[in-house]
Amino acid sequence: MTTQEEKTRRAELIAAASRLFKEQGYERTTVRDLAQAVGMQSGSLFYHFRTKEEMLVAVMAAGIGDLTDRLEEALGQAKTPMEKLRTVCRVHLDTLLGDDKGALSVLLYEWPSLSDKARAELIKLRDSYERDWQQVLDEAAAAGLVHEDTRLLRKVLLGGLHWTIMWYRPEGGGTPSDLADRILELIIRKK
Amino acid sequence: MTTQEEKTRRAELIAAASRLFKEQGYERTTVRDLAQAVGMQSGSLFYHFRTKEEMLVAVMAAGIGDLTDRLEEALGQAKTPMEKLRTVCRVHLDTLLGDDKGALSVLLYEWPSLSDKARAELIKLRDSYERDWQQVLDEAAAAGLVHEDTRLLRKVLLGGLHWTIMWYRPEGGGTPSDLADRILELIIRKK
Amino acid sequence: MTTQEEKTRRAELIAAASRLFKEQGYERTTVRDLAQAVGMQSGSLFYHFRTKEEMLVAVMAAGIGDLTDRLEEALGQAKTPMEKLRTVCRVHLDTLLGDDKGALSVLLYEWPSLSDKARAELIKLRDSYERDWQQVLDEAAAAGLVHEDTRLLRKVLLGGLHWTIMWYRPEGGGTPSDLADRILELIIRKK
């Protein structure tokens, strides 16, 4: 009950922060903006988070955590290397470009705003996500679907996907999943 | 004389801003930091630039301008579609990852810090650079070297290249040009 | 039962406040510090005390009350003017420098933190303590032991004793009682 409400309030704050950090950037978002977005006074924020940076970390951790969960669930239903490849790209773009979430884009573009300490914590989570990618790419390379330098491919492909936030527009651009498929085409080695 | 010195001073400031904006981010760099870096008082900056944002714009404009100049010069010496392809990638990474410049990375990662007005001005410059890329990719596609969806390819490949700032380390990672070649391999359709 | 527990809880709080106000000062001690020291939430404090200042007053009142009680008890066993003189000094330093109590030092050094109203209340208690001192000094003067300007002597001697908190260190400094005796020597008119 209390736990419930606490979860709710924290979750509300994280959601609001996610949105605002994405829209305006972390530095340009004030704690007053954040408080107002959930209908409280700015001082009250600090009951839930010790610092503004802690909110940023929470947003990012939630973002990468969600993403990893989604990916692992989706991978559970993918059989072939090709299906898995499609899955990692689709889940990534669905999450990044889906309008309900800003957390992932915050993760990517506010990385330099983190203190070293906070960064270290998040790197662990990010690495776990990238390990899943690496496995999928390794299987795909083994099946001759992609170039065998999979470590480089992982970084470059993820970079290419990340960058879509800068130019993707839902109207007339197809769904994120469609886009994922088209991007995949660019690097697939047809048998 | 005055013009000469003025150019010098402005250029000094832009260089300093470039470095500091890259290292610390635009928002986290104060005008005092900037002034100190060239040995003046913070108030004196405003003789050279009306606002801090104007410095950001100057850095970005110089960055994209330089890049386009370099590219066009290098393309002048490239003959085949393959050579041209290699050139665009190499010039991009040499500029982005070369240690003497931060301007390009500032351009990429401080884009959201711009006001709408400033953004509009820079978009023109950026488009001119991307037009050069587009031409090269179109030629390459015509020669069967790359996927024919060159507009998408341009965005994704540039995204992949941009992202290298996040992970490239000079020590043990080869030169930026080497990296460019390896990345190109990932998307080349072998004849 | 409730009364009993209430007393206990109040006493705990006063003891904790005494220690914290002494160590960190009244202004620099937060109600959260105080609450934590007795294992409760900050809001719960306000069931026991209406304001933070009320805690300060309680600490001070307890401090001066205890001191007066101790003094009167000790004086009961002192016969000669010289014994009485020694007693007032010893009790004062034992209480001020004894490691179990901070209340007296709080009384001295947080006096300016009090509101006028609170101050008035405490002045009465303090005066009662000083009246005991005055009597002892008057007897001593009558016996030729000290200078006859006993009102001035009272203030100056008490000032000198108060100031010991600033420099007294238990290790290698003798006991507070020893120190009291040595200080007394400084102002005694030998026979």
Added chain:
Amino acid sequence: MTTQEEKTRRAELIAAASRLFKEQGYERTTVRDLAQAVGMQSGSLFYHFRTKEEMLVAVMAAGIGDLTDRLEEALGQAKTPMEKLRTVCRVHLDTLLGDDKGALSVLLYEWPSLSDKARAELIKLRDSYERDWQQVLDEAAAAGLVHEDTRLLRKVLLGGLHWTIMWYRPEGGGTPSDLADRILELIIRKK
């Protein structure tokens, strides 16, 4: 000229801080109070001092510095041990109770507000003042004027003098110098 004005402004601020810290206490004085007292905005303070604590240190350092200067000048004109004794007490009380200065009383009563680092710096200045006292007391003891435990006497007498701020009232209390003489009587060993 610039130096002059800078001195003026800094001196103004120190004077105002001195007064306010004495009247309201350091913690209860806001930087807005301080700024208003010299007719500037609160932000402007930080052009002259990096932190509020730096102002406190400046007040204290000025206080103890002035005091030492005054003392050394006055001692230059004192011949006999008795005259010197009178001088140290008079200078101390004139400075402490003279209505133009609050710095010395701030030094005494805001000592606990200092950070360890700042305290260390001020201890040096204070020690230099107390060394002058020690010499005077040693000479006086050699002449049989005071008790031979001069180190203890120094601390106790200074404590007694310090405490006068708590009770001295100019109206009807004689001048600070008169008071100094009367206090001295309390500890003098008549020939």
Added chain:
DNA sequence: AATGAATGAGGGTTCATTCAT
């Protein structure tokens, strides 16, 4: 008797910018 959550005023400090000189 105590809690968890919130309040709201105010804290010290930062910082882009201005301007007389």
Added chain:
DNA sequence: AATGAATGAACCCTCATTCAT
């Protein structure tokens, strides 16, 4: 061209206090 000084709004954060439960 540059400076020293100041501005003033905004910043993140603190904290005594309140109150429904």
